[in-house]
Amino acid sequence: MSVWSDPEQALIDGAQALATILKTVPYKKWNHTKDSSRYFFKLAAQKGLTGIEVPVASGGSGASFKCKALVAEILAGADFGFAMSLVNTHNVANNIARWDDSKTSDTTISSLVPELLSGQKIACTALTEPHAGSDFSSITTLAQPHSQGWRIDGEKSWIINASVADLILTYVQTQPEAGAAGIAAFLIDANRPGFIRNEQFGSEAASSLGTSSFKLEGYIARPEELIHPAGFAFKRALHSINGARIYVAAMCCGMVAECLRIATAYGASRQAFGSSLQEHQGWRWRIADAAIDLEAAQQMVRAASQALDDGQPVVDLASKAKVFATRMAEKHTAAMLHAMGANGLRDEYPFVRHMTAAQIASFTDGSTEMLLERICKSQQQSH
Ligand SMILES: Cc1cc2nc3c(=O)[nH]c(=O)nc-3n(C[C@H](O)[C@H](O)[C@H](O)COP(=O)(O)OP(=O)(O)OC[C@H]3O[C@@H](n4cnc5c(N)ncnc54)[C@H](O)[C@@H]3O)c2cc1C
Structure with missing residues (x-):
């Protein structure tokens, strides 16, 4: 039986369809293609991806956090930048929709939610x-x-x-x-x-x-x-940053999975010294190392996502997942490029973009050093 509800499965299928289209956009053309962001926001909106966690009463899907993390992972495999861009808009829509203040009835503010969900506003x-x-x-x-x-x-x-x-x-x-x-x-x-x-x-x-x-x-x-x-605001920012750390970790998994997929396929067809690359043991081990670390990072993301959905403490799990996954992405996006040889540098492949994105992921929503401090504090408190 699927772990996903029907609306969640529809969001995941929508993310996969959108990722397929995103992969066809040459990244150097993103800002030259007319209104790329707005165009893709509207496409994402049609698939419900601007309102994943937004309550059903406010026009969203009311889906779980782990569904959002998987959507982020799928989209980042195609384009980390757009995945982050979309999730940032989504989060503001969710924030406004859930704003449990007496001012929620302010119609000017609440009317912004449908505009964000439709992709009209970013x-x-x-x-x-x-x-x-x-x-x-x-x-x-x-x-x-x-x-x-x-x-x-x-x-x-x-x-x-x-x-x-x-x-x-x-x-x-x-x-x-x-x-x-x-x-x-x-x-x-x-x-x-x-x-x-x-x-x-x-x-x-x-x-x-x-x-x-x-x-x-x-x-x-x-x-x-x-x-x-x-x-209230500072605590609120720290609270929502825990979720951000988990979905950024998920995005790192998405990028490494895509690099691994491409490098593995390339290794089956590229010939060197009379056989395919994948028939050389030294070449294969790089692939195995990436697969092992990816699996570990995905398990950490799933555990942290589940804890968040269950209302369990998540600060430590989220920090550990992000540090592990960003380091994993820094290491293996570069390793997979290397496994491709010089062709890995070509713009038609995502390696250079994903390498840059792995660095960005290690800054946003708490840099690696800040998170190491956080993890150390939790460690000290638990002993
Ligand atoms: C592409 C991109 C998108 C971003 N998007 C957003 C966004 O949408 N909204 C937003 O608000 N911000 C955003 N940021 C900013 C991001 O949150 C910051 O880059 C991050 O908080 C680090 O701050 P800084 O770059 O000023 O580095 P600094 O704070 O100047 O730190 C420089 C370096 O020193 C390390 N360092 C700092 N203090 C310590 C310490 N006490 N001990 C050890 N090491 C330390 C840091 O980890 C870092 O490696 C984005 C950044 C990037 C690169």
């Missing part, structure tokens, strides 16, 4: 600033009370989707010097005065991430756009 989440990455509590973008709500000034950097996003869940400081306790989160409208979008930047190999930066200069947020108030 969203993202902004914590990082030019001078504050790992040290999140030191952000300086400032929100001050204003006659119409709040006035916000500051700059955010390295934000997925910021080159195209319409809505940005933005973390700001409300009480300088207060650190974590003063951090709040606002829903920012990128089409309003005071929002200044910068050009997309980052590696071309990950252009489908749509990474960019933006400034807020005298931006006015309405009171109901304060989604998570000070005293």
Whole structure:
């Protein structure tokens, strides 16, 4: 019997169909092909992938976290950048739909959910600033009370989707010097005065991430756009980051699985010294090593996903899964390229893109070093 409900199976099938199409897009053409992100968002929306965990009452599928992690894994095998981009929009839709505050009845905010689910609007989440990455509590973008709500000034950097996003869940400081306790989160409208979008930047190999930066200069947020108030927002960010660590780990598995699949097939056809590559023992062992580590990472992802769905403690499991899976991807995307010989460098294969993505995965949602600190803390607390 399948572990998936019918709606979940439909999402997984939809992700597989979308991944097949994504693999046909030359990555260097992502930003030259007209509106690639918006085009693929609409395609993803038709398959329900913008609303995987969003409650059914809000128009989503109400699926499990482990279904979302598998969808992320499948899509990242084709294109890590688009998988991250999609999941970031999805998370904002889910966040708004589940916003259990008295202001949920605010129709302007709740009407955004269908626009995100249909792919009409794209969203993202902004914590990082030019001078504050790992040290999140030191952000300086400032929100001050204003006659119409709040006035916000500051700059955010390295934000997925910021080159195209319409809505940005933005973390700001409300009480300088207060650190974590003063951090709040606002829903920012990128089409309003005071929002200044910068050009997309980052590696071309990950252009489908749509990474960019933006400034807020005298931006006015309405009171109901304060989604998570000070005293709550920091904890909220740390809570949702646990899920992010698990699906990023899943994406690393998806990328290695795809590299392994391509290299294995190549080894059966490429000839060297009178036989196929796969008939050389030294060549085969590289394949076996990748398969072993991939299996281990997938098991860690499944265990962490299940714990999250069951409401069990997940901080330690999520951190361990992400450290293991990102290191595994750093090692084996490169090893699989090597197994292909020079042809592994060709743009028609995903090795170079996936190698870059493995590095990106090791920064986002808690860098490897931050997670090692976290894991060590759990270890010390348990003894
Ligand atoms: C492609 C991409 C997309 C991103 N998307 C988003 C997004 O959508 N939203 C968002 O808010 N952010 C995003 N980020 C930012 C990401 O969260 C940060 O890159 C990450 O938090 C690390 O911060 P930093 O790059 O400023 O590195 P720094 O904090 O400057 O750290 C530099 C290096 O030092 C290490 N280091 C830092 N402090 C310590 C310490 N105490 N002990 C040991 N080592 C330490 C770090 O691990 C890192 O290796 C993205 C980043 C990338 C690359």
